[in-house]
Each structure stands twice: as C-alpha cells, then as structure tokens.
Amino acid sequence: DIVMTQSPLYLPVTPGESASISCRSSQSLLHGNGNNYLDWYLQKPGQSPQLLIYLGSNRASGVPDRFSGSGSGTDFTLKISTVEAEDVGIYYCMQSLQLALSFGGGTKLEIK
Amino acid sequence: QLHLQESGPGLVKPSETLSLTCNVSGGTIRRSGYYWGWIRQPPGKGLEWIGSTYYSGSIYYNPSLKSRVTISVDTSKNQFSLDLTSVAAADTAVYYCARSDSSGWSLYSFDYWGQGRLVTVSS
Numbered sequence: 165d166i167v168m169t170q171s172p173l174y175l176p177v178t179p180g181e182s183a184s185i186s187c188r189s190s191q192s193l194l195h196g197n198g199n200n201y202l203d204w205y206l207q208k209p210g211q212s213p214q215l216l217i218y219l220g221s222n223r224a225s226g227v228p229d230r231f232s233g234s235g236s237g238t239d240f241t242l243k244i245s246t247v248e249a250e251d252v253g254i255y256y257c258m259q260s261l262q263l264a265l266s267f268g269g270g271t272k273l274e275i276k
Numbered sequence: 277q278l279h280l281q282e283s284g285p286g287l288v289k290p291s292e293t294l295s296l297t298c299n300v301s302g303g304t305i306r307r308s309g310y311y312w313g314w315i316r317q318p319p320g321k322g323l324e325w326i327g328s329t330y331y332s333g334s335i336y337y338n339p340s341l342k343s344r345v346t347i348s349v350d351t352s353k354n355q356f357s358l359d360l361t362s363v364a365a366a367d368t369a370v371y372y373c374a375r376s377d378s379s380g381w382s383l384y385s386f387d388y389w390g391q392g393r394l395v396t397v398s399s
Binding site for chain 1: 315322323324325336338339340372377379381382383384385386387389390391392
C-alpha cells in the first residue's frame with residue numbers, strides 16, 4: 165500500500181501571506197502516461213471535503229487560481245499564493261495511482 | 277448541478293450490518309466514465325476510502341475492508357448503496373458518498389460529495 169505523509173500538521177497563516185503544504189508518497193505516483201496521480205482536497209469546518217487539485221496540478225472547476233499544485237514522483241506541494249480567511253480547514257492529499265486509494269493525515273490551516 | 281445525499285440509520289448495534297444509500301440527483305448515475313463511491317471519516321480523524329462502483333456493476337473495494345463490504349447500484353432509482361457487516365465501535369464515522377473519475381485502473385478526482393451521514397456503532 166502507498167503511504168501518504170503530509171507536513172506540517174498545523175499551519176498558522178496571516179491573511180494575505182502565502183502558504184505551502186507538503187505531501188510525500190512512499191512510492192512514485194508518476195504513471196507512464198505522464199500524469200501524477202495525486203489529488204488535493206480541502207475540508208472546511210463542518211463541511212464535506214471538496215476537490216481542489218487533481219492529477220497533481222490541475223485545478224478543479226471553480227477553484228480560485230490562488231491555489232496551485234506542483235511536484236512529481238514522490239514529492240508534491242500545494243501552494244496558496246494569498247491566503248484568505250475562507251481558506252481555513254484541513255487539507256488532504258490523496259494518491260490515486262493504486263487501489264486502495266489512500267489519504268494523507270491532513271494539514272490544518274488556521275488564520276493567525 | 278449534481279447532488280448526492282446519504283440516507284440510513286444513524287445508530288447501529290455492534291455485530292450488526294450498517295446500511296446506507298446514496299441518492300444521486302441532477303444527473304444520471306449511468307454517465308460514462310464515472311464511479312460512485314463511499315469514503316468514511318471517524319470523528320476527529322482522517323479520510324478512508326471504502327469502495328466504489330460503476331453503473332454497470334464493476335466494483336473496487338479497499339482491501340482492508342473488502343471482507344465486510346458490499347457496494348451495489350440501482351440504476352432505476354439512480355442510487356447506490358453500502359453494506360458493512362459485523363460492525364464495531366471502530367466503524368463509527370461520518371460516511372460520505374462521492375463521485376470520481378476513472379483512469380481505467382484506478383479512481384481519482386472525487387468532485388462531488390454528499391453532506392455525510394454520521395453512523396454511531398453502539399449498543
């Protein structure tokens with residue numbers, strides 16, 4: 165099974181500043197078709213998770229362009245260029261290269 | 277706009293079967309290329325994928341739960357269901373239904389989610 169590890173656990177950010185979350189996988193998520201099978205989700209307080217980024221770097225429909233995903237192989241980063249108050253919540257990465265799908269433990273973004 | 281809604285008992289006794297249904301509205305469950313799945317989240321913890329089904333009946337299960345899980349689809353009702361047998365306290369969680377894309381060998385991009393159904397396992 166592929167193990168997903170996120171850091172940091174907590175991320176206090178001042179509005180207007182940038183923020184980065186790291187996700188590492190125990191095996192490469194790069195497929196021979198050139199896609200990295202890595203998604204990012206945000207779970208806002210009291211809500212269901214919502215898709216932010218799929219296949220490593222593709223923003224989902226309706227997701228603001230301040231969110232970006234990068235990386236390849238085993239190391240991935242979610243970056244928020246300018247954090248807003250509405251971005252608080254828990255961010256999860258998920259590998260989708262292999263079944264069973266597996267999620268990282270989550271990174272809780274808080275506003276300072 | 278696609279909408280998913282979970283329904284089912286919120287309290288299940290230990291050793292019994294947890295059964296939930298996800299009703300899909302605003303679109304057809306028969307749409308080509310999409311799988312329909314279940315993901316759970318114990319209180320205060322992270323996410324765990326349970327399994328997913330295609331409208332034609334092709335099903336993927338998480339190996340860690342496979343022996344206790346059955347996922348089925350009813351295209352006439354535009355819904356799919358989850359049965360989890362022999363439940364214990366560790367199965368207490370919010371259960372989400374969600375739609376995902378398919379890569380052909382796996383699933384990715386869960387783009388629509390239900391609001392979640394809290395199921396508590398307790399006598």
